[in-house]
Amino acid sequence: YERSVRELQKIGFRYIAIGGMVPLKTPEILASLRAIGKARRPDTQLHLLGITRTEALPEFAALGVTSFDSTSPLRQAFKDAKDNYYSMDAEFTAIRIPQVEGNPTLQKMISSGQTKQEHARRLEGAALLAMKRFDANEVKVPTVLDALEAYEACYAPDGGSHREQYATTLDARPWRSCECDVCTTLGHHVILFRGAERNRRRGFHNTWTFYRRVQRQTA
Numbered sequence: 001y002e003r004s005v006r007e008l009q010k011i012g013f014r015y016i017a018i019g020g021m022v023p024l025k026t027p028e029i030l031a032s033l034r035a036i037g038k039a040r041r042p043d044t045q046l047h048l049l050g051i052t053r054t055e056a057l058p059e060f061a062a063l064g065v066t067s068f069d070s071t072s073p074l075r076q077a078f079k080d081a082k083d084n085y086y087s088m089d090a091e092f093t094a095i096r097i098p099q100v101e102g103n104p105t106l107q108k109m110i111s112s113g114q115t116k117q118e119h120a121r122r123l124e125g126a127a128l129l130a131m132k133r134f135d136a137n138e139v140k141v142p143t144v145l146d147a148l149e150a151y152e153a154c155y156a157p158d159g160g161s162h163r164e165q166y167a168t169t170l171d172a173r174p175w176r177s178c179e180c181d182v183c184t185t186l187g188h189h190v191i192l193f194r195g196a197e198r199n200r201r202r203g204f205h206n207t208w209t210f211y212r213r214v215q216r217q218t219a
Helices: 002-011 026-037 054-062 072-079 104-112 117-135 141-155 163-172 181-191 195-218
Strands: 015-018 045-049 065-069
Touching (some): 026 054, 104 117, 181 195
């Protein structure tokens, strides 16, 4: 990295993107930036590709980083196994209630006779209703967890249980304290891992929250 930055500056570049750091731990990134600092001119700015370590932003800035980019806040909404919803100080697991017709695994189970479509739809509806009633303060967390677990046993019988993660999400109700347009418009639907539209909107919420985290760290 140090040698590359030195050579690019000789050519005339004063704004240099640094790639290949995503797999590195934060101390390793900082060590690389310090090495680059031996070659970097005072007027040369650095851009980090794919890095979102907000806790290290002040240190990055001190080492010449003026910008960065990443798709993580958007993609984690529907790609991550557990960190799907950002709050200002934590990440939460989204509540998975997949559509019966939109879940390939479940459709195969129905086609093979392992489960009945009517049974799956009934459990799906019960899970959706439990979430709706929970957000209206009509039922408690254990009731919702029972409905979610019953449906999960149907669509992912070998996938394990998310009960503990869901309990954390439901206890916190993070969508209620969020002021973004997505959360204020969708309510509890933003936390449902269900269909592309909901999932991408949660990604937009994450991007907005991430921006606020950056603002807090750089204030």
